[in-house]
Amino acid sequence: xxxxxxxxxxxxxxxxxxxxxxxxxxxxxxxxxxxxxxxxxxxxxxxxxxxxxxxxxxxxxxxxxxxxxxxxxxxxxxxxxxxxxxxxxxxxxxxxxxxxxxxxxxxxxxxxxxxxxxxxxxxxxxxxxxxxxxxxxxxxxxxxxxxxxxxxxxxxxxxxxxxxxxxxxxxxxxxxxxxxxxxxxxxxxxxxxxxxxxxxxxxxxxxxxxxxxxxxxxxxxxxxxxxxxxxxxxxxxxxxxxxxxxxxxxxxxxxxxxxxxxxxxxxxxxxxxxxxxxxxxxxxxxxxxx
Amino acid sequence: xxxxxxxxxxxxxxxxxxxxxxxxxxxxxxxxxxxxxxxxxxxxxxxxxxxxxxxxxxxxxxxxxxxxxxxxxxxxxxxxxxxxxxxxxxxxxxxxxxxxxxxxxxxxxxxxxxxxxxxxxxxxxxxxxxxxxxxxxxxxxxxxxxxxxxxxxxxxxxxxxxxxxxxxxxxxxxxxxxxxxxxxxxxxxxxxxxxxxxxxxxxxxxxxxxxxxxxxxxxxxxxxxxxxxxxxxxxxxxxxxxxxxxxxxxxxxxxxxxxxxxxxxxxxxxxxxxxxxxxxxxxxxxxxxxxxxxxxxxxxxxxxxxxxxxxxxxxxxxxxxxxxxxxxxxxxxxxxxx
Numbered sequence: 292x293x294x295x296x297x298x299x300x301x302x303x304x305x306x307x308x309x310x311x312x313x314x315x316x317x318x319x320x321x322x323x324x325x326x327x328x329x330x331x332x333x334x335x336x337x338x339x340x341x342x343x344x345x346x347x348x349x350x351x352x353x354x355x356x357x358x359x360x361x362x363x364x365x366x367x368x369x370x371x372x373x374x375x376x377x378x379x380x381x382x383x384x385x386x387x388x389x390x391x392x393x394x395x396x397x398x399x400x401x402x403x404x405x406x407x408x409x410x411x412x413x414x415x416x417x418x419x420x421x422x423x424x425x426x427x428x429x430x431x432x433x434x435x436x437x438x439x440x441x442x443x444x445x446x447x448x449x450x451x452x453x454x455x456x457x458x459x460x461x462x463x464x465x466x467x468x469x470x471x472x473x474x475x476x477x478x479x480x481x482x483x484x485x486x487x488x489x490x491x492x493x494x495x496x497x498x499x500x501x502x503x504x505x506x507x508x509x510x511x512x513x514x515x516x517x518x519x520x521x522x523x524x525x526x527x528x529x530x531x532x533x534x535x536x537x538x539x540x541x542x543x544x545x546x547x548x549x550x551x552x553x554x555x556x557x558x559x560x561x562x563x564x565x566x567x568x569x570x571x572x573x574x575x576x577x578x579x580x581x
Numbered sequence: 582x583x584x585x586x587x588x589x590x591x592x593x594x595x596x597x598x599x600x601x602x603x604x605x606x607x608x609x610x611x612x613x614x615x616x617x618x619x620x621x622x623x624x625x626x627x628x629x630x631x632x633x634x635x636x637x638x639x640x641x642x643x644x645x646x647x648x649x650x651x652x653x654x655x656x657x658x659x660x661x662x663x664x665x666x667x668x669x670x671x672x673x674x675x676x677x678x679x680x681x682x683x684x685x686x687x688x689x690x691x692x693x694x695x696x697x698x699x700x701x702x703x704x705x706x707x708x709x710x711x712x713x714x715x716x717x718x719x720x721x722x723x724x725x726x727x728x729x730x731x732x733x734x735x736x737x738x739x740x741x742x743x744x745x746x747x748x749x750x751x752x753x754x755x756x757x758x759x760x761x762x763x764x765x766x767x768x769x770x771x772x773x774x775x776x777x778x779x780x781x782x783x784x785x786x787x788x789x790x791x792x793x794x795x796x797x798x799x800x801x802x803x804x805x806x807x808x809x810x811x812x813x814x815x816x817x818x819x820x821x822x823x824x825x826x827x828x829x830x831x832x833x834x835x836x837x838x839x840x841x842x843x844x845x846x847x848x849x850x851x852x853x854x855x856x857x858x859x860x861x862x863x864x865x866x867x868x869x870x871x872x873x874x875x876x877x878x879x880x881x882x883x884x885x886x887x888x889x890x891x892x893x894x895x896x897x898x899x900x901x902x903x904x905x906x907x908x909x910x911x912x913x914x915x916x917x918x919x
Contacts, residue, residue: 315716329701409693
């Protein structure tokens, strides 16, 4: 009989846990390879990276403008502010587009290609698949934010050098302290955007059309930002997924009060938990007929 | 021959014709696949699979026949845990699905409704991804497995090519390679020769015969009767969501009306040989003799005739017995079921 020689299933606890972690790691690496090996995503990354380049070149050639905001006004003094300026202008739309596209693709893309059925009969446990997908979205989100910040910092430092890092409070920080603040902003925005990714993962389990899932998430983002503008709706503002995004400005104060980021982190964590759970509830028993 | 219960919307001429009581199939012994009252009603209200009792003996090559839309693929999806049955249960390799999916599915290779891979990854990368997804597969030997699977289906030369540039036949081969990534106890193959050229079709049949002789149970969903006759030991026929017939190929042949026709000058000697072999409805014609083929092996029959000194100048069997039986059972041949 050509029975498979399955590895013993009654392994000791630690060995089994280690192997399970290894198996998770393999699929997770494969997932990252799928995301980062795809040309479409590289093009998206280039578009994200072009914004800080554009900002830096325009300000270098024309000088600082009259009515510039604080962040833009600081660019000529410290190149790191190119990164902050780029994150600020990409946060409402460009970064959400990138996250929505990847999150919408997570399950719906596999369903659309038909590869979902082959993953499931391999078998990949459905909860494990969602965990791997959410992990992939999180890594991609951080990479997208880091590309904008990294390219911005590099071209900013190249064109404007590293002068005083002036905080919103008026004090000056050294180069490394300034860089640390920028890293903190990146982490905060990643947490906020991963919440959007979790919403996308949930939507992605509802359809076989990755584009439709991505657009749905983008619509959620834009509508949330519009509602956040209407003062009549102040009562619901704190429940909107985008409401706390701009709180990263707290990091630019001196001394920095991390407690100011608390509500944003809590909101993002709640959105991530609720929608990851919803995705699981929907997907764990769903009929896969794609 | 087992015929399922005839209550329901589907016209069931088969039951009266074959006249064997319902549930005549014995369910003892080991079964690679065994379902009981397996039913799927979609949310649209469509009853795709209607209380079927599949029984695939271990080691069998089971031809799962039926017109398009008769419920074969829905059944396979339920077996593999992709769809939840509305009612009934399915056991694979002795374990209940979908509860035992994690334990059972690594021992099963499947091709469901055609191959599906990431178009912008190469054949190699696609198989590596599926291998990475299998938590029971040791990482250290992944490359060996992928290499062996590609080699087995003749795709080694195209391993580095992107899947989007594969021809239909190459895609089908990659799908089979994925099913063969690891040694399997059971293969569930949905139309595995679809899109293959005659050479590829022959290769797949040889491969299946090879796997079957090694002890692997194969469930082969197809609408090609020639495929069933060449490789299958057992057959199940679906029609409008119901399993209208299920038995060994030999037993089904007995139900069919195929006749062996011997062309010879020694007509009466030939007829007596056929009678001696236990064949029925033996007739002597102008240029030879004939009888109901039953489950006789045509090759052995010719050997027996020659051994008895009958000068055989021609030998043949009439019609495709399975085809006649199939049309008889489904009442409509290969038309799409509604």
